[in-house]
Amino acid sequence: MADKNAIVRIENLTKKYGEVVAVNNLNLEIEEGEVFGLLGPNGAGKTTTILMLLGLTEPSGGKAEIYGHNCTRDPIGVKKVVGYLPDSVAFYGDMTGRENLRFTGELNGIPKKEIEERIDTLLKRVGMEEYADQKARTYSRGMTQRLGIADVLMKDPKVVLLDEPTLGIDPEGMREQLILIKELSVKDGRTVIVSSHMLYQVQQICDRVGIFSHGNLVACGPIEKLKEELSGEGYFETEFFAAPDNDELLAAMRSVKGVESVDKEKGVYVLRSKSDIRGALAEETLKKGFSLRHLRLRTGELEDIYRRFFEKEVV
Amino acid sequence: MANLETVKDKCVRILEILFVDKKDPYADSRKAGMRALYKKELVDYFRSIRFLLVLLLIAITGITSVASAGAAIRSSISGSGSSAGINFLSIYTTSGQSMPSLVWFLSFLGPIVGLALGFDAISGERSRRTLSRLVSQPIYRDTVINGKFLAGVTIISIMVLSLGIVVGGIGIIMTGLPPTLEEFGRLLIFLIYTVVYISIWLAISLLFSLLFRHAATSALSGIALWLFLAIFLGMLADVIANVMAPVDPNNTTVAQALANDAWKMNISRISPTTLYSESAGVLLNPTQNSLGFVWTVIQLNGANVSNLSLGQSLLIVWPHLTALVALTIIVFAVSYICFMRQEIRA
Numbered sequence: 001m002a003d004k005n006a007i008v009r010i011e012n013l014t015k016k017y018g019e020v021v022a023v024n025n026l027n028l029e030i031e032e033g034e035v036f037g038l039l040g041p042n043g044a045g046k047t048t049t050i051l052m053l054l055g056l057t058e059p060s061g062g063k064a065e066i067y068g069h070n071c072t073r074d075p076i077g078v079k080k081v082v083g084y085l086p087d088s089v090a091f092y093g094d095m096t097g098r099e100n101l102r103f104t105g106e107l108n109g110i111p112k113k114e115i116e117e118r119i120d121t122l123l124k125r126v127g128m129e130e131y132a133d134q135k136a137r138t139y140s141r142g143m144t145q146r147l148g149i150a151d152v153l154m155k156d157p158k159v160v161l162l163d164e165p166t167l168g169i170d171p172e173g174m175r176e177q178l179i180l181i182k183e184l185s186v187k188d189g190r191t192v193i194v195s196s197h198m199l200y201q202v203q204q205i206c207d208r209v210g211i212f213s214h215g216n217l218v219a220c221g222p223i224e225k226l227k228e229e230l231s232g233e234g235y236f237e238t239e240f241f242a243a244p245d246n247d248e249l250l251a252a253m254r255s256v257k258g259v260e261s262v263d264k265e266k267g268v269y270v271l272r273s274k275s276d277i278r279g280a281l282a283e284e285t286l287k288k289g290f291s292l293r294h295l296r297l298r299t300g301e302l303e304d305i306y307r308r309f310f311e312k313e314v315v
Numbered sequence: 316m317a318n319l320e321t322v323k324d325k326c327v328r329i330l331e332i333l334f335v336d337k338k339d340p341y342a343d344s345r346k347a348g349m350r351a352l353y354k355k356e357l358v359d360y361f362r363s364i365r366f367l368l369v370l371l372l373i374a375i376t377g378i379t380s381v382a383s384a385g386a387a388i389r390s391s392i393s394g395s396g397s398s399a400g401i402n403f404l405s406i407y408t409t410s411g412q413s414m415p416s417l418v419w420f421l422s423f424l425g426p427i428v429g430l431a432l433g434f435d436a437i438s439g440e441r442s443r444r445t446l447s448r449l450v451s452q453p454i455y456r457d458t459v460i461n462g463k464f465l466a467g468v469t470i471i472s473i474m475v476l477s478l479g480i481v482v483g484g485i486g487i488i489m490t491g492l493p494p495t496l497e498e499f500g501r502l503l504i505f506l507i508y509t510v511v512y513i514s515i516w517l518a519i520s521l522l523f524s525l526l527f528r529h530a531a532t533s534a535l536s537g538i539a540l541w542l543f544l545a546i547f548l549g550m551l552a553d554v555i556a557n558v559m560a561p562v563d564p565n566n567t568t569v570a571q572a573l574a575n576d577a578w579k580m581n582i583s584r585i586s587p588t589t590l591y592s593e594s595a596g597v598l599l600n601p602t603q604n605s606l607g608f609v610w611t612v613i614q615l616n617g618a619n620v621s622n623l624s625l626g627q628s629l630l631i632v633w634p635h636l637t638a639l640v641a642l643t644i645i646v647f648a649v650s651y652i653c654f655m656r657q658e659i660r661a
Contacts (some may be wrong), residue, residue: 056450056658057658057659058656077341079451086444086451094362104452106350106351106352107347109344176339
């Protein structure tokens, strides 16, 4: 992946806290304009990686560059082009939303007139213009997150780093937030790096994902490719259910070619196989007079991919 | 071995940050960040209840102490019928019947003002979770400390100058002694010393606020240090001086007394409170021409001393100002190094 468009280059990046390795020898390149998802459970090293990219944490080894600025040696150069939305962002409670944005604009040395124009456009964009003149302490979590996006965009960054941007907001708010994030790449052509442990939601907007586990990048690539990678290893799990649920059904399932095992998990059968058996399975059971209630290939979802990688890790 | 290398590397970087004047490519963002932060902090101070409380504390102590000092001066003038040895500046240094002098109040309560203004400067940003957003803007970390410090110093200057002027006004009304130009100069320089003195404590509280995660820990450490420097250091200095340069109570020689006093003075001068009180005494009393034991003896003997000019008085306390500023710089250097290396996590 030695693409010449790579604007974020991470080489052998390592962070140790005493004996604990938070990020282990990370190598990663991110291209201009893509949405990259850093996925993994809490404590996998996502936030540490982001902090090192911003120069807020000193790496123990290796280096990272954004647009040619070394993240450790030239953090100001990096911060001029990178906008960062911290994990559970917060604003000064006794200032209004507008005042908070103005302060960010001033810190970035943006001319006064431009600040006011940007505030208006951004507030409209994130749907906060109605609440802009309320004190920030009155905002709900979802509103704060939306104002957070506006705050990140105040400096008109080329790269946007979002740490858990969907944490603690309701499904509807999350959907809006994800649309906003996707637009940063599609409409504005910014590079977006988004970290999350909410795999399913975030995969919808990512061009590529990197899966973290215990400080290691265990998989990296477009979701489709990760799926294939797993399929290549003969990992197919099919959830299946049909009525009536009896021994004949079990026999019918077992008789399908390629099925290696059948287990019952949470009210559905899980069939493991080396190839996609959905067609054959449906045909066989319908032929025997069962009515199909549930059929789903598990490996298709990111959560399953994710679980697989962890199983591999543990073994 | 590898460990040693990284340690060396880090030392070099810290030195680089502190001393090497690499042509700053981001001078503009430094200025913009500084201005924005300074402005915001000032507004924050003016809006805060804490500022009001501190102002109230200063105003009440200032006005009551000057009222009682004024009363004392009046009764002493009417009692003796002469105003010898009393001038406009006496209003700041005279203690009334039940109230200590304004200078004593400032030397004692000044630290509290400094601590109150800064004890949660950084830890507050941390606990409100706004710090990570702040340091992810293109500003240097020391700009954050500098902006907060300068705003605090501005607040302190406003408070101290207005207090000095209000007190002076009340003094003129109560005693009818108008200041000469020189006395006014002395007053102004004394107020500048006061600002520097309180600012040291602001710098100390800023340092604590970035060392400790909790505002309470930071406030308590500040108060502990203040108690130590304001009260215990003096006792400790006595003890050490008596051990190092004992004085024979039956047969005290001048040499013994002077040696003992030198130990005592030098140890207690570690504390900014001592430095400040000594300089305030000299600045506000034109007749004071020496410090410590020597001055006590001169006063006790009622020796007739002539007034010093302002320049001469300044000469005595110039080292004090240097020491006060040097202390501030040391505290700042420590703050920079600690903050620079600190990890900021939400």
